[in-house]
Amino acid sequence: MIFIPTDHLKAGMALAMDIDIGIGKLPLLTKGQVLTPGFIQRIQDLNITGVYIESSQFEDVVVKETVSRKLKQEALTNIKKIFENYSRKTLVADVSLRTVSELANSLVENILSNEEIVVNLSDLKDHDDYTYSHSLSVAILSIMIGSHLGFGKRLLSDLACSALLHDLGKMRIDIKILNKQDKLTEEEFSAMKKHPVIAYEHLKKSKILPSSVLAGVESHHERFDGSGYPKGLGGDEIPLFARILAVADVYDAITSNRAYRKAWFANEAIEYMMANAEIQFDYDILKAFLKSVAVYPVGTFVKLSNGQTALIVKNQPGNTLRPVIRIIRDDGTCTEDIDLLSNFNYISITITGRCCDSHFFDLGTGSSDTRN
């Protein structure tokens, strides 16, 4: 399979993965579906960055799921139920918090059992139900970051719990403010800024959550340089869980499709995150994050510093800037797989960016339409 940016989709290409659009809903399109101009339009309307397409030439290139599809669906259904209950009642029931904790354990077990813990961008995304899929994505990213920081299972599970609950307070913010497409007024922004404290105050009444979980929820909008809220804490004053959640939260937000803007590609988002090291984010956490997230997801065409084009075949946990690649020659034929981490001949070759040359996107895809 290969990843094709939405602008380069053509009629006749077949989807290699379902396109999910929300909890309990059937996928918008399912694996194997041949694209028509109408389907391509629908994908564009949803602001989806790109999709995985079947390619006979790159059949062996496969994106592995970070968490199983079954667990993801189960998690989203539970998160939705808990968040919706909270929007109607004052407190979160202990039974709901136990469900969150069990969910956190299952996510940790599922992710740790996966040898290749590198998140591929599109694998996590649901294109609707933003709050719930965002909570799940932040939990998954946080577990990955925590595991690269050397956390044990107990700590990872608490971290995941904090991540699943971090934006619970948004259920008490006026929906008009949450969904506003224009810039928030000062008054609206100060209402929005209350969401971490609202959730913290309610959650701490339950007495079953560890203080580290509560601290993550309360401080996930604090920033390393002291410019965040609610308390304007800086550096190490910010609780560790909150420093991790801040990275996962911002990364997932900017790589998600929203009704009012298109998602950023992983490499663009990572560049933004790194530019904010020691400004918004803790550099040590960013280093662990960079080991966890694929800069260029499997199936992406990239440009190399020697001018050649290559396809990402495999990402390596801990070193996502040096993946296994396959160079594509101008006539469409390929080299053997090259491991950029260990192949001495390629030691000075780097990946310079995404390839936008449309003829590569047609390789083995059976597209029948020559329009972009």
Ligand SMILES: [Fe+2]
């Ligand atoms: Fe938040």
